[in-house]
Structures are given as C-alpha cells and as structure tokens.
Amino acid sequence: MKLPVMPPVSPMLAKSVPTIPPGASYEPKWDGFRCICFRDGDDVELGSRNEKPMTRYFPELVEAIRAELPERCVVDGEIVIATADGLDFEALQQRIHPAQSRVTMLAGSTPASFVAFDLLALDDDDYTSRPFAERRAALERALAGSGTSVHLTPTTTDADEAQRWFEDFEGAGLDGVIAKPLDGTYQQDKRTMFKIKHVRTADCVLAGFRWHKTSTEKAPLVGSLLLGLYNDDGKLQHVGVVGAFTAKRRAELVDELEPLLLRDGDEHPWSQWAEADAHQGQRLPGNVSRWNATKDLSFVPLRPERVLEVKYEHMEGTRFRHLAHFIRWRDDRTPESCTYEQLEQPLTFSLDDIVPGLGPAT
Structure with missing residues (x-):
C-alpha cells in the first residue's frame, strides 16, 4: 500500500x-x-x-x-x-x-x-x-x-x-x-x-457498585454505580452505570454505601448473574468485556433501596448507550417508581429517509 x-x-x-x-x-x-x-x-x-x-x-x-x-x-x-x-x-x-x-x-x-x-x-x-x-x-x-x-x-x-x-x-x-x-x-x-x-435525565435504582481499578484493601475506592429500572413485568433491569467521580468522592462512597450491603438472607434481583449460563449472549454486569477479555466486571450487590438522578444521552435497547452522569440523590423517590415509562421515546424515523438505500431491503 x-x-x-x-x-x-x-x-x-x-x-x-x-x-x-x-x-x-x-x-x-x-x-x-x-x-x-x-x-x-x-x-x-x-x-x-x-x-x-x-x-x-x-x-x-x-x-x-x-x-x-x-x-x-x-x-x-x-x-x-x-x-x-x-x-x-x-x-x-x-x-x-x-x-x-x-x-x-x-x-x-x-x-x-x-x-x-x-x-x-x-x-x-x-x-x-x-x-x-x-x-x-x-x-x-x-x-x-x-x-x-x-x-x-x-x-x-x-x-x-x-x-x-x-x-x-x-x-x-x-x-x-x-x-x-x-x-x-x-x-x-x-x-x-x-x-x-x-441530554436527558432519569431517576434510577442503585443496585450495586464496582471497585475502582486503583482500589486496595487499605484504601478502598468505589469505581462505578450500577443502575436499574423496573420493566413492565416488575423486574429490575440493568440499564447502565455512573462512574465519573473524583478520588475524594470515590472514598466517601465506600462509607456511604456500606448500609446498603446485603445482609444474611437478603435476595438480590440480579443474583442470577453469578451463574455462567445467564451471561451467554447477554449484556450483564459480570460479563467479560468484548474489547478487553481480562477486564474484571464483577460487582458488589446492594439492596435496591436508594434512588439517584442521572444525566444520559440516549438509549440502546433497554440500556443507556453511553456512561451516565450522577446529578443527585433522590431520597424523595421510591425505587418502585423508577420505571421505563419516565424515559422520553423519540419518534420512529426511517434510515432510508436519511440516506436512500441505507436501510435493509424490504
């Protein structure tokens, strides 16, 4: 060449x-x-x-x-x-x-x-x-x-x-x-x-977190928060993550999230993600990254009792397409009220109307 x-x-x-x-x-x-x-x-x-x-x-x-x-x-x-x-x-x-x-x-x-x-x-x-x-x-x-x-x-x-x-x-x-x-x-x-x-906002359920890549036992740091929304069947669906925090805030979150850790006998709506079969062909927390097979995507489950407001750009299926951004805690909202119904749905538009011939043949 x-x-x-x-x-x-x-x-x-x-x-x-x-x-x-x-x-x-x-x-x-x-x-x-x-x-x-x-x-x-x-x-x-x-x-x-x-x-x-x-x-x-x-x-x-x-x-x-x-x-x-x-x-x-x-x-x-x-x-x-x-x-x-x-x-x-x-x-x-x-x-x-x-x-x-x-x-x-x-x-x-x-x-x-x-x-x-x-x-x-x-x-x-x-x-x-x-x-x-x-x-x-x-x-x-x-x-x-x-x-x-x-x-x-x-x-x-x-x-x-x-x-x-x-x-x-x-x-x-x-x-x-x-x-x-x-x-x-x-x-x-x-x-x-x-x-x-x-740019849009949504109220989401906090359902878990991942440790930061620099976290240690002596200096633990939260890396990202895992977000959920309830679907029409009342099932908590993983919708994305929030992860842009300062080092100081990552350290504060360790103590802030401690009361939400699962107690003996607690069930978690995402417990099936510990099972290998649940990951086949699905985008779930804990699944190996397609771009980096060595990346650890395991997570610490939390009782889904707290709500946070996040900023996001748009959806890809049932998930946020990109990383969401933390706005504030919403202690005035109940987790059960955080459903997909709150999300703005854009009007359907044909790819052929944008670029003739791009859409699939019918």
Whole structure:
C-alpha cells in the first residue's frame, strides 16, 4: 500500500457544545464504529479510532470497498449496521469476535455498511490541508459510483434544517449532529469539529457498585454505580452505570454505601448473574468485556433501596448507550417508581429517509 496519507491515522475529533453553532456544514452524527478506510487497488485497511485495524472483522465491507470506492483513496467515515428499526450498535459490537468462523457467519447475517463523511486522499493527492468545503465536493464526486454498502452522509449549511435533523433523526438511532467549519482543514486527533448530542435525565435504582481499578484493601475506592429500572413485568433491569467521580468522592462512597450491603438472607434481583449460563449472549454486569477479555466486571450487590438522578444521552435497547452522569440523590423517590415509562421515546424515523438505500431491503 502506497498512498499520500498512510495508516495509521488518528481521526479528527469533535468537542461538545450545547447548541448548533451558526455558519458551518452540518451532518448527522452516526452511531457506529469510527473508521478511516484506506484503499490502494485490492489492498484495503479499515482503521479504528484508536488506530487499530478492524479489517478482519468486516470482510463484506472489504469486498464492497473494492467495488464501490475509487481505486486509490483514504476516506473517513463510520461503520454501521442498519436494520428496519434503525441503527443497531449492539449487533455491531457482536462483530468484534476472535473466531474467524464467527466473523464469517456474522458478515452474512448482520452485514455492515460504511457511511463516508470526509476525504483525506484521492489518487496521488493529499486533501488534509484543504478546506472542508473542497474536501466535501471531492468526496461527492468520488462516491458518485458507489453502490449498496458505501454511502455518503447528507450535509446542509442550513442551521434550521440541522436542528430538524437533530430532533428527527434520533428515531433512526442517530445520536446528534456534527458541525464542521467550512474552511477547516483535516487535523488528526484535534477537536476542531463540534458535536451536539441529546441530554436527558432519569431517576434510577442503585443496585450495586464496582471497585475502582486503583482500589486496595487499605484504601478502598468505589469505581462505578450500577443502575436499574423496573420493566413492565416488575423486574429490575440493568440499564447502565455512573462512574465519573473524583478520588475524594470515590472514598466517601465506600462509607456511604456500606448500609446498603446485603445482609444474611437478603435476595438480590440480579443474583442470577453469578451463574455462567445467564451471561451467554447477554449484556450483564459480570460479563467479560468484548474489547478487553481480562477486564474484571464483577460487582458488589446492594439492596435496591436508594434512588439517584442521572444525566444520559440516549438509549440502546433497554440500556443507556453511553456512561451516565450522577446529578443527585433522590431520597424523595421510591425505587418502585423508577420505571421505563419516565424515559422520553423519540419518534420512529426511517434510515432510508436519511440516506436512500441505507436501510435493509424490504
């Protein structure tokens, strides 16, 4: 492989802002795996955000890129899995598997797509020093012949339309809007773009915690709090974690949570998670991380008697998509009142209305 921009490349990043800024190019914020695609003839490499190759996990994309992208190019984009109900990030996570037989099977059953949103190089030309407006125009020309697996993200310079996208597209699994300065160059690992994401609050049941990675017997520290919500069947469902605390607060939480430790004879709604069979194919506390098989995700169960208010962005199925943030204790709320009914449900929106052809064939 010999390209004007060679792997590894650390992608350009975005910083969070509360509202859509004026005077920029706007595009949907895709919820998938950030990927920089390098193609030189038949040689294709898919680089992740942390610069590690993902090529072996998406063989169907390698073939599609050979067929649908220009002969020699470097394109920044997002790997996604599109379903009739929108983007499926959980199915995307399942694609990262060590067994080649599993990779091959999933490539057929849950094929991925590539949504392109920036151009770093084309033929012998390095585009990273050119303004985004010029890169976007070249990207549109380069993808004019793309097919069913490689797609071009929509853009607009109309801030009002971007606001409509922000409100509507969440129903298809997207998680906000990206704003790019029209005259901005491509700057690796720099937060020169802006992201506007949804922020909501929920009252959750505290059901357990994990020790911090630096915790010791002499200096114990709480790492993260495990959150639950009651479903329609009255079952406490694990919904996410809160973990952004100062060292001082982590130490204080040890004593603060001690009265909630299980007493002799106490049952816990998540007791089945100690059983190996309960973890097969499920996202449960205690399950080994798909990204780091050595990471200890075991937890200390607590009596589910205390409620806390958290800030979150959006849901992925029955769970918070990202780490939630602690706001305050809600001792005025009963655990039983913490149900999924309190959560805001975005209106359903079709992926085909965002990018024609991205949604699955019907």
